[in-house]
Amino acid sequence: MDSRNGSVSETPLDAEIESFFDSAPPLKDSAGIIKKLKEFIEYNSTPPGKGSPRRVVCVTSGGTTVPLEQRCVRYIDNFSSGHRGATSIEYFIKAGYAVIFLYRRGTFQPYCQSLPEDPLLECFECSDDSTIQVRQPHTEAVKRAVSDHHAAIAGGHLLKLPFTTIFEYLQILQSIAMSMKDLGSLAVFYLAAAVSDFYVPWKSMAEHKIQSASGPLDMRLVQVPKMLSALKKEWAPMAFCISFKLETDSKILLEKAEMALKKYRMHMVVANELSTRKEVVTVVTGNEKILVCRDKTRADSDVEEPLIELIVGRHSAYIKDSDL
Numbered sequence: 001m002d003s004r005n006g007s008v009s010e011t012p013l014d015a016e017i018e019s020f021f022d023s024a025p026p027l028k029d030s031a032g033i034i035k036k037l038k039e040f041i042e043y044n045s046t047p048p049g050k051g052s053p054r055r056v057v058c059v060t061s062g063g064t065t066v067p068l069e070q071r072c073v074r075y076i077d078n079f080s081s082g083h084r085g086a087t088s089i090e091y092f093i094k095a096g097y098a099v100i101f102l103y104r105r106g107t108f109q110p111y112c113q114s115l116p117e118d119p120l121l122e123c124f125e126c127s128d129d130s131t132i133q134v135r136q137p138h139t140e141a142v143k144r145a146v147s148d149h150h151a152a153i154a155g156g157h158l159l160k161l162p163f164t165t166i167f168e169y170l171q172i173l174q175s176i177a178m179s180m181k182d183l184g185s186l187a188v189f190y191l192a193a194a195v196s197d198f199y200v201p202w203k204s205m206a207e208h209k210i211q212s213a214s215g216p217l218d219m220r221l222v223q224v225p226k227m228l229s230a231l232k233k234e235w236a237p238m239a240f241c242i243s244f245k246l247e248t249d250s251k252i253l254l255e256k257a258e259m260a261l262k263k264y265r266m267h268m269v270v271a272n273e274l275s276t277r278k279e280v281v282t283v284v285t286g287n288e289k290i291l292v293c294r295d296k297t298r299a300d301s302d303v304e305e306p307l308i309e310l311i312v313g314r315h316s317a318y319i320k321d322s323d324l
């Protein structure tokens, strides 16, 4: 019995995964998150009027942190900006999907690409009578960000769930996956977050700030259990699953992506290199390696547009096959 989600799993999670969840600090407002998920999925399964159930995609985005102390002062982090996830969402919503956005706090958000780095301070000014107005040349970008973002939320097409640590990320991902289980083949996982491979188990973590006076720091990190297996086997077995593989060494990238495809029984693995990830990715499937590139003839183009187009097509074929 998985008490956090109130559901019974037929095959128990393997010991490593179980121990990760058992020893993780309790997720804040777990009940509230599960309630939001339930309402969002119900709403999109029976949209108002006579609309057919929407496809629902869970997009993960940004990097997970690994706390080094329970009262966390220091943590291990990674490079991920969340650009991939945030940009992809805009295309998924355009294609008619409802999106559950599991994102790292403070990373890129959908519809905000054209805003400057510090939007609050750079886009607005306060006049003498204390009215706040948008400064030129940011009016159009602010209008678009605010109206498209609000329309997605108000229309019930976007649910945003933030995380910071590896513990929060995996706990929320599990809740999302279990909530999406009954959607069957209409569910998609687009796992673009950069998830830590190693972590300090909560029980062996120092409670207070680690003291430097004690000399060099000797710390043991253990491997984060590979949750993709559990997601595919138990949490949402009928979902269409896309994972990402990032490497800095091009010589091993495709081999690693193929290994992940087979090992975790993903439908697609998107392989990308750190330095060229915004220009080109390779989509690895059971029998293809498809190069997807940004349209360089357009200054405002991105690689996510053709990538999501490809994914939506493959997901449609998957739904058709599952119905047979």
Ligand code: PAZ
Pocket (backbone or CB within 6 Å): 061, 062, 079, 080, 081, 082, 083, 084, 085, 191, 192, 193, 194, 195, 244, 245, 246, 247, 272, 277
């Ligand atoms: O977040 P971002 O836009 O800066 O980068 C995207 C990415 C490289 C994190 C993503 O495409 C990806 O490959 N995620 C998986 C990373 C991994 O192998 O763990």
